[in-house]
Amino acid sequence: MDVRLRTQVTRSATILCRALLAAILIILSSVFGAQTAHACAAGMAPFSEFTIDLAETVFRGRAVAYEIVRNDAGTFARLSFEVVETYKGHDVPVHSAFWSNSTFGLPASLEDFTTIYGDDIVVGLASMAIAGALAGARASERFVFRLYFPELFEGPWVLQSPCEPPYMGDFDDFEPLLRRQGILN
Numbered sequence: 001m002d003v004r005l006r007t008q009v010t011r012s013a014t015i016l017c018r019a020l021l022a023a024i025l026i027i028l029s030s031v032f033g034a035q036t037a038h039a040c041a042a043g044m045a046p047f048s049e050f051t052i053d054l055a056e057t058v059f060r061g062r063a064v065a066y067e068i069v070r071n072d073a074g075t076f077a078r079l080s081f082e083v084v085e086t087y088k089g090h091d092v093p094v095h096s097a098f099w100s101n102s103t104f105g106l107p108a109s110l111e112d113f114t115t116i117y118g119d120d121i122v123v124g125l126a127s128m129a130i131a132g133a134l135a136g137a138r139a140s141e142r143f144v145f146r147l148y149f150p151e152l153f154e155g156p157w158v159l160q161s162p163c164e165p166p167y168m169g170d171f172d173d174f175e176p177l178l179r180r181q182g183i184l185n
Contacts, residue, residue: 055124057089066110076100087183099158122174124167125156
């Protein structure tokens with residue numbers, strides 16, 4: 001083969017390979033790397049009744065422990081609640097859960113948490129598979145969580161849609177909503 005022809009074929013193959021590699025990287029980044037926009041330009045939306053249907057556990061209680069955890073998975077809170085009454089799910093005396101209030105930030109302490117959410121609250125919990133999907137986490141992100149942070153994947157999470165308050169708040173505020181949904185008689 002002529003040297004000039006070989007050089008031209010090699011150059012063409014190199015350009016084609018680079019174009020193919022760029023296309024593959026664009027596709028992979030759009031599938032695995034795209035971030036869902038979580039900016040709440042219009043402010044906080046009202047709590048969605050749709051979120052209630054997703055809860056695997058709903059109970060009335062009070063927060064008894066609160067800890068902010070920072071690690072490679074992000075910043076989130078670990079909460080424990082003393083249960084007064086269970087409306088849906090497992091009836092246990094204490095529920096522990098994770099919460100990543102990514103839209104509005106986390107209270108700094110149990111005292112701040114109680115000031116914001118009250119001492120007689122309703123809480124809706126679900127597995128990471130449900131809570132993560134509701135919060136906008138893609139399947140690939142949930143897979144990474146399960147692989148590298150199994151303790152986060154195993155524990156229940158407080159349900160919260162982007163730009164909405166969490167499924168957690170004062171009993172008096174949630175009572176009418178729970179009655180409309182048939183969770184509370």
